[in-house]
Amino acid sequence: MPRLNSPSELEELRKGILSKRDPNKPCITLCSGSACHASGSSDVARSLEEEIKKQGLSDEVEIRKTGCHGFCERGPIIVIHPEEICYLQIKPEDVPEIVSQTIKEKKVIERLLYTDPETNEKIVHESEIPFYKNQKRLVFGSNGNIDPKSIDDYLAIGGYSALARVLSEMTSEEVVEEVKKSNLRGRGGGGFPAGRKWEGSRDAPDETKYVIVNADEGDPGAYMDRSLLEGNPHSILEGLTIGAYAIGSHEGYIYVRQEYPLAVENVNLAIRNAEEYGFLGENILGSGFDFIVKVHQGAGAFVCGESTALMTALEGRAGEPRPKYIRSNVKGLWDKPSVLNNVETWANVPLIINKGADWFNQFGTEKSKGTKIFSLVGKITNTGLVEVPMGTTLRDIIYKIGGGIPGGKRFKAVQTGGPSGGCIPEELLDLEVGFDELTKAGSMMGSGGMIIMDEDTCMVDVSRYFLDFLTDESCGKCVPCREGMRQMLKILTNITLGKGREGDIELLEELAELLSEASLCALGKSAANPFLSTLRYFREEYEAHIKEKRCPALSCKELISFHIDPDKCLACMICGRKCPAGAIIGGKNMIHVIDQDKCTKCGTCFEVCPSRFSAVKKISGEPVPPSIPEEERTIARKSKQK
């Protein structure tokens, strides 16, 4: 492939690619993102290829292995174009039928379709499934249509046209101005206005400047950056190159987690292809602008997602944050002006250039514009990645798109913003998501993780869990973060073990103030959020643990006991057989009793007791009722008496 030397050559090439593509030719797209890969999409891909060959359709059907479609709960997903027939949870054995029925005979296979849980109707088209219907997939939408390994696929959907436009028609001031006007805010957590960050770097006097993609996504349960980088790497490269042109940088870095092998592979391939086509390298599209991109793999420290720690790590030193009294966009990587934005932020840039700041501003709230990708995980029916306009309510995200809480359980809280975020309770479900709205509620946007919790979740334990994570991931440089968290974790652990003392809450609050006020970096400054937000909304749970030694969610092992209700036990012996500790006394026609000294509180008896009996009870904060005397344990079976 000879390098393209001008925007018109790019348009020629694009026309060539499109002219060879017949929009009516059947095309099977198969989700091959990491989540679907784990559910066997590569096996499905192999059988698809074999079956198409076997049925002699190789020339008539295209198979496209795409990035993540988002509906991970029901993966692997197949969408058959041009009809847009969507099949879910495909197994290799479904493939022959799909090829012979749907591809050859144009018949829809009912059993592979999505069934609306409310109406029980079958839904044929992907875009009509409630999970997708209620989304606005501006950034993430292309993931399902392109093969991330094919630069031609990206060009076919208009790829690199924003870059061509910027290089041929816009000055760097105009690019910065457009991004400023779009009000694009950083998607990585802080929500800092991207345009202002860029402007600061552009105006800085140094000759050498850097642009950086932060792909060190480390929040538990969050994988939107991963899916974008795996599924549409060119969109990020294009955004990054536009940013580089805007601030006058000639060297960019992608800092990506080593734990994301497919993202690393796809982005490296994308860089190679972009260099071959002339979208990277010297004299890009004949404009005289030079720009190269290097990929740096992180070594696994969560704190390296913090911008200054990331830069320190890029420099080859231990990833420790440094104070931001002088901003990184003025003095960053190797003390040079450096613009660091998150994956999703960069992916928004080509859209803004192509469609304009005004178009972008129509989505979102007053202060948070555009869309945001969230990863819905935890106790939610539709686990997956969703993209919605800013300002969508939590209720719509969790219920309309997420399908609510499974198992008939009650919603308790949603944890947003990763380990440094907070828990938002049921009474705030109508909160519109946006940077400032979430901060006001005591949480934050973060990179967009949403962990849904149901009534069985203990909020004290949640706060202990996140603090444990952060204590492990703190770099240990400053005293408030290292020592403050060490003590907070000790106290919280004691509370969940039933060793809480009067005054613990106040001491935790004092330590939380130290963390937020005196820590060196954002990790420490926000580390108390999980505690503070759960205390704000669920104070009674803390008090119950400390004062009554009771866990209201019946979750903290040390504070609960299992007990068999003698009036309900019908001596079916299931729990007795399953108990791994041999703690259940009983036999045929003998009401079962738990030996509390032997019980390890694993909960097996509770889970296996048939729901029509529901004889096993979890209790907390009250003494276990005494076992009924042995002579009263015999059950006289009515049916046998007759």
Next chain:
Amino acid sequence: MSEILLKIDGKKVKATQGMTILEAAQSVGIFIPTLCHHEKLEPYGGCRICTVEAEIGGRTRLVASCLFPVEQDLIVRTRSEKVDRIRKLILELLLAHAPDAFELKELAKEYGADKDRFEKEASFCIHCGLCVRYCAEVKKKFAVGFVDRGTRKEINFIPEIAAKECWDCKECFPLCPTEALQAAYVLTRALYFPST
């Protein structure tokens, strides 16, 4: 160098561009406590005991004075209820590790810090990093370094370097506020190069 006027504890102070609040305060004899600061070393910002209130344009925030650059019309308060509360808590957290460190005990008196507030975890090291940074920045030997991170972080001598470099240097010893460093050195020597 352009001159900058600021106020520290109500006192007008002349400073120059690039100075930190701590340097400006020291230049007029205003004391701000420090634990990880050393004039020969790059500012570190680890101990946070030098936290002060900085007011710019009506907005007050807490900053580490050893790092924060002076600005025109900056108003600094080196003591306030909040600053004192934070210093007291920092001292109490550190005293759990090094209850007998002289510097900590002196500061504890000033701020009313209770050395027994937190359960003892006598690691002795307070992670000020003076030894590590002195060896790296001044001596350029890198004989002592930090290993691991977070609450597991500790100082360690690199035996291969320490065996060659440390025996006639030991300039870091008097820098250590707790003597944890000497213990670490003795241990390294005993285990890895006992004959020297």
